[in-house]
Amino acid sequence: MIETISALLEHAENAMKFVNKGGAFLDAATPVLKRLRANDGDGNVTIDEPTRDGIIALGEELMAAKLANLELKSELYALKEAALEMQKQQDRFIGYTLWETPAGQHIYRREEQDGEPSHYICPTCRDAGRKSILQGNAEVVFCHPCQQGFRLRPSRPIARSKSSYRDGF
Numbered sequence: 749m750i751e752t753i754s755a756l757l758e759h760a761e762n763a764m765k766f767v768n769k770g771g772a773f774l775d776a777a778t779p780v781l782k783r784l785r786a787n788d789g790d791g792n793v794t795i796d797e798p799t800r801d802g803i804i805a806l807g808e809e810l811m812a813a814k815l816a817n818l819e820l821k822s823e824l825y826a827l828k829e830a831a832l833e834m835q836k837q838q839d840r841f842i843g844y845t846l847w848e849t850p851a852g853q854h855i856y857r858r859e860e861q862d863g864e865p866s867h868y869i870c871p872t873c874r875d876a877g878r879k880s881i882l883q884g885n886a887e888v889v890f891c892h893p894c895q896q897g898f899r900l901r902p903s904r905p906i907a908r909s910k911s912s913y914r915d916g917f
């Protein structure tokens with residue numbers, strides 16, 4: 749996923765270079781077109797009807813292309829922002845590994861790291877892009893958003909069943 753996001757960002761950066769090149773061309777074309785129009789007005793240069801029509805049409809196309817270029821730039825910027833946000837979301841799960849509890853359930857675990865104590869997060873919430881730290885004790889941990897409990901030990905019976913946990917919250 750991280751690699752996919754990096755590739756997405758790279759493509760967006762490359763596309764932005766082309767958009768900027770297109771923008772530079774349009775900027776360079778604008779004064780040329782203005783001069784052509786000015787010549788038409790001062791009477792010193794004779795411009796025939798088809799050429800005049802062509803200059804007017806070109807001016808309109810140039811304006812439309814400039815607008816499209818700006819819109820493309822803003823779409824690309826939004827795409828880049830979205831990819832960066834996705835990357836940020838993914839980064840929150842770095843260091844977590846899927847772990848099978850002795851009771852046979854799967855949760856994500858992170859060892860003590862960067863001053864944070866070791867803890868578990870809910871797999872369902874993680875898949876939904878949410879980081880829900882499981883709360884509980886050495887026997888059982890619980891995800892509050894999902895209302896789901898996970899047993900950390902297989903042998904000793906837990907005090908309350910899963911359904912009574914659900915009632916309790």
Ligand SMILES: [Zn+2]
Pocket residue numbers: 870871872873874880891892893894895896
């Ligand atoms: Zn959850």
